[in-house]
Amino acid sequence: MTEQMLKEAFYWFHQNPELSYEEYKTTAKIRELLEKEGIEILPCKLETGLAAVIRGKRQGPVQALRCDIDALPIREESGLPYSSLCPGKMHACGHDFHITAGIGTALILQEKREALKGSVRILFQPGEESSLGALKMLETDVMEGVERIWGIHADPTNPVHTIGIREGYVAAAVDRFVVTIQGVGCHGAHPDDGTDPIPAAAAMVQAFQTIVSRNVNAFHPSLLSVTRIQAGNTWNVIPETAWLEGTVRTMEREDRHLYEKRLREIAEQTARAYGAAADVEWIPGPPAVYNDGGMAELGKRKALEQGFLVAEEERSLGGDDFSFYTERIPGCYIKIGTGKGQLIHQPGFRADPDALLPAAQYLAGLLLEP
Template identity: 50%
Template structure:
């Protein structure tokens, strides 16, 4: 195991120093592909610009293990000796850790004699975009897969602890863009136009009542207005006002309700002012959905690996692993990487001491999934 740990740290440091943003992970892809081929792992020939899918074992059943590979447009401020070499790009969400951990699991699985099936190893691009999961699914490599497993590092958990929860761990993510259209006029004569700014302001206030008055109080839900734009000078009432934001929740029913209420409030408030509302909706990933069977297995294997287990904290952040779980059963686990600044922060870091136990756990989990599937 000492040699494996040295390999994992070496790869983790390299990946951390060479981050690439979504859909541009060309160097990362080449590095992973070369490493897998040199290690005797089968790499599938797929129509992917970035990202790699490989296999160990043979026959059915087929189980999948996924890591994401993209970084974020953030300038690193950790001061680590292996800090990002690219100004303005950083692995601030731990995808370098995910890749190294799944590489380690791959090496352990490759050494297994008579592996009772196939493990499909997915190094997925563009999780942060999001959308990379759909690219992978469109290749057909999941069509014969029985279950899928994924991980995310967590600065909320210490090294040696896993966060495992049945059901949702992360939230559905949607984006909306509303254009309130009025009628521009001179600021001295508002009666001659229709000012879209009060319309936008009224909507912004009303949108918060969706969570406080339309959603059952024990349900998680969020409406955040993040971008407001109108006009370009001091003495002109503009024609339009733009409002942009995001909605998050943990249940499909709440997701539908929030979307319906956003549309209703925008249209009806605009009508009350004599204006018009045009809403564009961009649907992101659903909430993750860990099934009972595979969640129970994930917990059991964690205990067998002498890892501590806590109920995973839920988050209204999104995760496009959830796209896979719309099609396949599986489990998405959190692995503790030690106290740190939050994910997506310039000072975010993970403790490399978590690499070996995470890789060992993932390999054991996938091995055990074959017997569980046959049962």
Template identity: 45%
Template sequence: MIEIEKEFLKKLIDDRHFLHMNPELSGEEFATTEFIKEKLKEHNIKIIETNLKNGVVAEIGQGDKVVALRADIDALPIEEESGVAYHSKVKGKMHACGHDFHTISLIGAAILLKENEDELKGKVRLIFQPEEEINSGAVKMIEENVLEGVSCIIGFHNKPDIPVGFIGIKEGPLMAGVEQFEVEIRGVGTHAAAPHNGNDPIVTASQIITGLQSIVSRHISPLETAVVSVTKIEAGKTWNIIPDRVKLEGTIRTFSEKVREETKKLFEQIIKNYSAAVNQEAEIKWISDGSPVDNNEKMAEILKKEISKFAKVIEPEIMMGGDDFARYQEKVPGLYAFIGTGCPYEWHHPSFLIDDKALPYAINYFITGAKAMLETNDKLK
């Protein structure tokens, strides 16, 4: 573990607090992008130009072998209730998932790697990715060829229910593949006192939502894992009018392609059958789809050994939350870990917090991982 000087660590913590106070939502990370560039330029770290207006790609070292490190940078539309002195200054926006912590961890690692650049056995590519929360940032980065020549990629997410000093690493699936859907059910609107003169889509939507619950409970093997959640319902404008349409939004989470295809097929059948039975129309739109975060076995083996030299390595439980880090893993071998940050509140909670004592562990995770993968001759596929 690299000992981080107190003054340098304090500066990094101050920088994280600054980012925490100035959160930017997915697609709006313009000031955050400039902040990252300024910090890298201060230490003569090479920035690679892209066509993106948000997000940063940079590089350290020389040679043919390239290892990528990725951190996400966006915030969430949540009003902060943490009570910390450095709480968000932007109403209705908050770093409630800890991406400010991820960003500063990678900046800190980049500065320390730059200081010892001559010791690197290749290049380290730094990917500060926007738009993770809307599942589009990784795709945009990949389209900018950020994985060109990359042998593997390393990332992490803070984990509030894991204590500081502990890092969760496991091979294979870690986080679920994420599907996002929109459904519009179209009926016939009418006066609320005369429902027989219309064709009420609210009743149909209610039956559909109930029917969708049978997918996991009655059609997916109990030995498999899946989640179907309707999370948003929009219908009507006032109390005495039956509307002509209902909009549903939500997500499907799975770990295997087989279960994913089966779940989506049943999802579409239920919606179309229920709506057709009452002479209504239903339109299904898949907004995004993604693979599960699936860790390379060899990378997990190597990093467990190296990370255990400065942190307590544990086997984390798989979870139904998703991360578009999986998009990179579709292209190159990757390792995604959970770094303990010790907080009683889960991600996306208004009182979510990060313990700053976890920062040295996150920085060393990046540095150790990059060096270990640059120095290994083991085949990853």
């Protein structure tokens, strides 16, 4: 596949975004492009997404490369000539870039099978934006025997030909909470006849921030954001129930447990102080992403050998379900510069297609050196 063919595939994926677990056309297109070049597709009991394998001619380890494939429910405003053809859907996180770079990597490795030690499985994973797509992939046997895994992400904070990489934690654990505050509804003119859950909810929003400022080590990155408050449905009635919803982001395992414990305590005791009751639902998501030290060093060395600039990968309190893989085996999550511009999850996000072939060549180089 030539550079132009790679770009044309990228344009197609960008124009045809599909949301998590709806990636039917995307999966079919990936299969079509790979099979056309003789790439073996592994049996995989998934409705969307697939895994390909390149088997080397020499003895060596089994490695994997994760490329996520889903888009976001965002209306595109990039102005690109190949903008999304699906209203309200957009590849605003660069997964179209990940798909295409993964295909390019597969083709390069296929051409260099004589030099490849072991085998490489390329996972075109659905549902990353759901935070649980990796678990769907792990429910199959495509990871059986894999000894280490690489992950990539488009990086609009760095120019093309830049690789961002570091050892240690690079993305946060992602947890969600929902607090239901139960009071007693009454007429808005007679609050003394009921128990108003709204003041309790407002107090909780403020009190939750003391976990960040007073309970967590100041040198440990973390945050708590209340992102939804809901109560009542008219102007002259005090409601009986209020809801808070939000997210907690942590890097350290002990902080994750601390947040859950303190949030429950604060919610329940604050509600009690206002004469109400609180029920807390804690919904755990992916753990923090941790880059293996040896893999990170290899990633830096190969980048420099290929003439890339190497930047210290920014630590982010965003999350990625790539961490479900790295809980089981060593892994490394690398940022690939795609040109400076609007950040991911924004309607004007762009990934420069000129970064595709260099990215594929870089990833193939990593995988050729076990």
